[in-house]
Amino acid sequence: MAMASKTMQMRSNAFSSRTALNSRKSGPSQLKLSAKPCRSGRSSAFVTRCGKTPDGPKVVIAGVTGAxxxxxxxxxxQRDFPYSSMKMLASARSAGGKVEFDGETYTIEELTAESFDGEDIALFSAGGSISKKFGPIASEKGCTVVDNSSAFRMTEGVPLVVPEVNPEAMAGMKYGKGGIVANPNCSTIIALMAATPLHKVAKVERMVVSTYQAASGAGAAAMAELELQTQEIIEGKPPTTTIFGRQYAFNLFSHNSDVEANGYNEEEMKLVKETRKIWDYPEVQVTATCVRVPVMRAHAESINLQFADALEEDKAREILAAAPGVSVIDDRETNTFPTPLVASDMDDVYVGRIRQDISQPDNKGLDIFVCGDQIRKGAALNAVQCAELLL
Amino acid sequence: MAMASKTMQMRSNAFSSRTALNSRKSGPSQLKLSAKPCRSGRSSAFVTRCGKTPDGPKVVIAGVTGAxxxxxxxxxxQRDFPYSSMKMLASARSAGGKVEFDGETYTIEELTAESFDGEDIALFSAGGSISKKFGPIASEKGCTVVDNSSAFRMTEGVPLVVPEVNPEAMAGMKYGKGGIVANPNCSTIIALMAATPLHKVAKVERMVVSTYQAASGAGAAAMAELELQTQEIIEGKPPTTTIFGRQYAFNLFSHNSDVEANGYNEEEMKLVKETRKIWDYPEVQVTATCVRVPVMRAHAESINLQFADALEEDKAREILAAAPGVSVIDDRETNTFPTPLVASDMDDVYVGRIRQDISQPDNKGLDIFVCGDQIRKGAALNAVQCAELLL
Structure with missing residues (x-):
């Protein structure tokens, strides 16, 4: 019953975000990134995919100081993304700070309409209102935007893309030609990385999702507050509740997004609507309950799947083990399954607890448990992968 | 849309188990309980329900040193349970220690077959093997057993009882007459406290449960380890992993019980099987994914319900608000819903996020989110309530 994973890397201890969190705290001028050196030499066959190169696109990072x-x-x-120039943008407050990147030091500039003149690709993660205002401006100037906010996700004509799932939605798009690509919400990306390979084989009819979401989804300040609160409670002090207005340490709570008229919060409705758009399948039935748990940077999701066709658990495990960007951790004997800690700082989405749902007849149901790094595949990695499709 | 709860008591901060945890650490001889004084005088009309009284049953606590x-x-x-004598039992290791109870000091005795001679009620929480060995002995001696372990839950002829749900299963049982009553598993009790009132109206056909389970379910030592680990990680030290063999602080993991041949762990199968027995409804379909989260003593559960008949969410909220032992916290505007912290040390099971499941047609589905104190309603309170049915 044991199932080896493709990359079952275990972390020894601690939450792996500590370094990032601590450097974040010391302000943008102190930002340093422990980037590994460029993998392949400039003269190799992969020259166009390796770091700074004169024929690479001109890249803009909008919101460089956030998590x-x-x-x-x-x-x-890490992916040797080719670029000929790099521009670091943030709010006026952070402008003037320094960022080290790929061996060079950059000065953070204030994000304005002019920031995108002559640029080719902009990666946005500066909040929905910034995206809404400056995304179309950048696009009109020929700078192709990959947007991590929710601003354009449900906009008709804007592809909503998980590269392993629906790269075809970006067909014809290229850097330097304008246009906007939307990065799905983190919970959606992580769920669909696991559900899509199964959906392609047996067609998902209904999906019941319960999430266990990390602090990182609410930003670096939320991660810092969780750490601070924990410290305070261990010391017997009242917890600081600036971000969520409540105790988060040693507690959990319904996701902090607004609740809509139908009783679902916005996070849950993203899972419902984005799944339909990404799968181009408006009839798929999805319900979700989204919950924040006191974990730093990787989300977990308990997913119950109802299929049109029978799908045996062993077959499902094979499909998932072969799926790009997915690692199976599913060792029943040693009780080894995905955890947020294992998924932290990793590219893959980890899937385990793969089992036939005994509450559904004819092998038409499966339960799975999924963990993925919220900041990485849930946001930054997925966006960079989208940008790679523009090359 | 706001919904007042019957007893929406908010905790100011910290996990409420600290005092219990800390006193537990100092060893059984130091055990002290901050019991409130007896509510009604011995001469009141409720004399038989008020603490020590000559005509009360002789009560035995088996496993008094555990959480x-x-x-x-x-x-x-707190419930003024009537008793004429009280006996405190534990393993040989703890024998000789002192326990203060209701104003008197008791010496802990070693649990043996003779412990039950002439006794009327035994509350067992000393692990399954102790229950299996001594439960039937106690019963044969005329001491009626309420057992908190899993030893007899699925045994035919042993009622499995949540007093608010199926008190009729204990019909005819009385203290001093022998017999065994089984306390359901904590997750089952908490789920069914909320699901049963709805089931009685619209008949549950299928239930998909994902749990967020506290440390307390694994005992006082697990709670202490979570606290210790958290401290260690905050200090940058490797965490102590004696109980679970892994990092629990700032992490979560699939429930630590053994995984059965069908891929469900024992905790999940308890939910499946116990629901069928308690509801006396073998056809009900249940699937569950049980997960431990770094929370001290209250479980949360995300429950998706599929009904035979339509049930509108407003009607469901009314039903739950009127249900005994249930409190509704369901304020969408202020994003106020049940949390483990609110449920900690409380008797009631808290229900919120009550909403029509948009993935099911004809208003035949509901999503709810439930929190309940694992040690209290999930174990001790439910057992004492069963004992009250023996009076």
Whole structure:
């Protein structure tokens, strides 16, 4: 019953975000990224995919001081994303700070309409209102936008893309030609990385999702507050509740997004609507309950699937083990399954607890448990992968 | 849309188990319980329900040094449970220690077959093997057993009882006459406290449960380890992993019970099987994914319900608000819903996020989110309530 994973890397201890969190705290001028060196030499066959190169696109990072902005930089270096120039943008408050990237030091500039003149690709993660205002401006200037906010996700004509799931939605798009690509919400990306390979084989008819969401989804300040609160409670002090207005440490609570008229919160409705758009399948039935748990940077999701066709659990496990960007951790004997800690700082989405749902007849149901890094595949990595489709 | 709860008591901060946890650490001889004084005088009309009284049953606590054993004592005092004598039992290791209860000091005795001679009611929470060995012995001696372990839950002829749900299963049982009553598993009790009132109106056909389970379910030592680990990680040290063999702080993991051949762990199968027995409804379809989260003593559960008949969410909210032992916290405007912290140390099970499941047609589905104190209603309180049915 044991199932080896493709990359079952276990972390020894601690939450892996500590370094990023601590450097974040010391302000934008102190931002440093431990980027690994460029993998292949400039003269190799992969020259156009390796870091700074004269024929690479001119790249803009909008919102470089945020948790996702920082992760953009790490992912770009780690994937040897080709670029001829790099521009670091943030709010006026952060302008003038320094960012080190790929061996060079950049000065953060204030994001304005002029920031996009002559640029080719802009990675946005500066909040929905900034995206709404400056995304179309950048696009009109020929700078192709990959937007991590929710601003354009449900806009008709804007592709909503998980590269492993629906790259075809970006067909014909290219850097330097304008246009906007939307990055789905983190919970949607993580759920669909696991559900799509199964959906392609047996057609999902209904999906019941319960999430266990990390602090990182609410930004670096929320991660810092969780750490601070924990410290305070351990010391017997009342917890600081600036971000969520409540105790988060040693507690959990319904997701902090607004609740809509139908009783679902916005996070839950993103899962419902984005799944339909990404799968181009408006009839798929989805319900979700989204919950914040005191975990730093990786989400977990308990997903119950109802299929049109029978799908045996062993077959499902094979499908998932072969799926790009997915790692199976499913060792029943040793009780080893995905955890947020294992998924933290990793590219893959981890899937386990793959089992036939005994509450559904004819092998038409499965239960799975999924973990993925919220900042990485849930945001920055997925956006950079979208940008790679523009090359 | 706001919905007032019957007893929406908010905690100011911290996990409320700290005092119990800390006193537990100092060893059984130091056990003290801050029991409130007896509510009604011995001469009142409720004399038979008020603490020590010559015509009350002779009560035995088997496993008094555990987290649930301690809670038994608190609940007995708080509910003015009538008793003529009280005996405190534990393993040989703990024998000789002192326990204060209802103003008197008791010496802990070693649990043996003779412990039950002439006794009327035994509350067991000393682990399954102790229950299996000594439960039938106690019963044969005429001591009626309420057992908190899983030893007899699925045994035919042993009622499995949540007093608000199926008190009729204990019909004819009385203290001093022998017999065994089984306390359901904590997750089952908490789920069914909320699901049963709805089931009685619209008949549940299928239930998809994802749990967020506290440390307390694994005992006082697990709670202490979560606290210790958290401290260690905050200090940058490697975490102590004696109980679960892994990092629990700032992490979560699939429930630590053994995984059965069908891929469900024992905790999940308890939910499936116990629901069928308690509801006396073998056809009900249940699937569950049980997960431990870094929370101290109250479980949360995300429950998706599929009904035979339509049930509108407003009607469901009314039904739940009127249900005994249930409090509704469901304020969409202020995003105020049940949390483990609110439920900690409380008797009621808290229900919120009550909404029509948009993935099911004809108003035949509901999503709810439930929190309940694992040690109290999930164990000690439910057992004492069963004992009350023996009076």
């Amino acid at each position: 996702v902005g920082q992760e953009f930089l790490q992912v770009l270096v | 649930v054993g301690q809670e038994f004592l608190q609940v007995l005092v």
